Amino acid sequence: MKHKYIVASWAILLCIAAFSSCRKGDEYKKFFGDGELIYASRVDxxxxxxxxxxxxxxxxxxxxxxxxxxxxxxxxxxxxxxxxxxxxxxxxxxxxxxxxxxxxxxxxxxxxxxxxxxxxxxxxxxxxxYGESYSSSLGNRRLKALKYGADDNILNFSWASPNLDDIGVELLYRHKDGAMRTKMFVSNKVDTTLTDFDASTNFRYRTLFKPDSNAVDTFSVAYVELAVPGFERELDKAKFKEYVLPTDATTNHGWLMPFMWDGNYDPGNGFATINQMPQWFTFDMGVSATPSKFKIWQAADRIYAQENMRKFEIWGSDMPAGDGSWGNWTKLASCESRKPSGLPGTEKNDTDIAFAKAGEDFILPQGLPKVRYIRIKVLETWGQSIFTTIGELSVYTRDKNN
Structure with a gap:
């Protein structure tokens, strides 16, 4: 009897399993039907x-x-x-x-x-x-310098390195024909030029940004007003050369005069003279022009100290006397180097150092004659030294290169 009960129990279990299996099959059909599962094609x-x-x-x-x-x-x-x-x-x-x-x-x-x-x-x-948080982190690219080229139809822009996501600078200006125009300076160029502009009106510029190369929108910052400078161009220093007259101070210490216009402002580089004070030296600009400005960089390893010039005069001539006398020279300006902080003696702060490293401008009066030869007469140095040093020097004129 016990064996019969075991057989009956197995039969009941098999029926339950078969019924359950049929129910699971029905559930599959309920969701998927009798055929195979079909999906729509998704995007590639x-x-x-x-x-x-x-x-x-x-x-x-x-x-x-x-x-x-x-x-x-x-x-x-x-x-x-x-x-x-x-x-x-x-x-x-x-x-x-x-x-x-x-x-x-x-x-x-x-x-x-x-x-x-x-x-x-x-x-x-x-x-x-992206939105307000990203926009608020953006800023205009800095314009380091704006100056004319060989004539008043060419304006040279010198930009700082581009910011993150910077794709370029958009310049809004008035053309000579009176129409407002827009020019884009791309971010990978830090030196750019503009021609055919109306110099009587100001420019406006702003920097444009894209947070991603695939971005659908371009972000920008507010326009900056930019005054067009009066025409002034830098004379070509490739034409400068030393011009030694009998009474001039000569080069010493291996700091040669051509180092004064070689474009290298590293510490330990520049022009230096022999021991005497007052003293003067002469160079040939290579062309006859009316100087409007001198930009002078102090020797970088002794800013506002030692042999860097503090008080000096700038003279010019188109035909200097061969004996080194002053008869054919015209005094162009009396100059004194300034220290923004006003600290006494050779004391200086970070603002003073940055000012000197940017080059100090010495503006000449208008109405001066054309000259080819420049003579700088040094009266006093910052460290009361008996010789002088100059790191770099540039000369500008308002003469057009016609």
Missing amino acids: KVIVHPGNRRILLSTILSDDPLVSKIKVSWNEGKDSLVQTITRERGKDTLNLMINNLNEGVYNFVIHTYDDKNRTSVALNVSGTV
């Missing part, structure tokens, strides 16, 4: 274009003609965008612009649907949306 690729409180998703569609709709979800499915797909010959890209987004990083889930509303497998992409 998505290119993300960050923007200003928006983002552009460029979706590359598959070649499945049955795909008729696309859906993008974000914020864990709380927000979505649905768009019907209209196919055009030769065009496989569908752009989806999502607006009014807060700044931050988003994850987007993309599904496509066919004409029977069957969905594709999900495709996930992420992208960054």
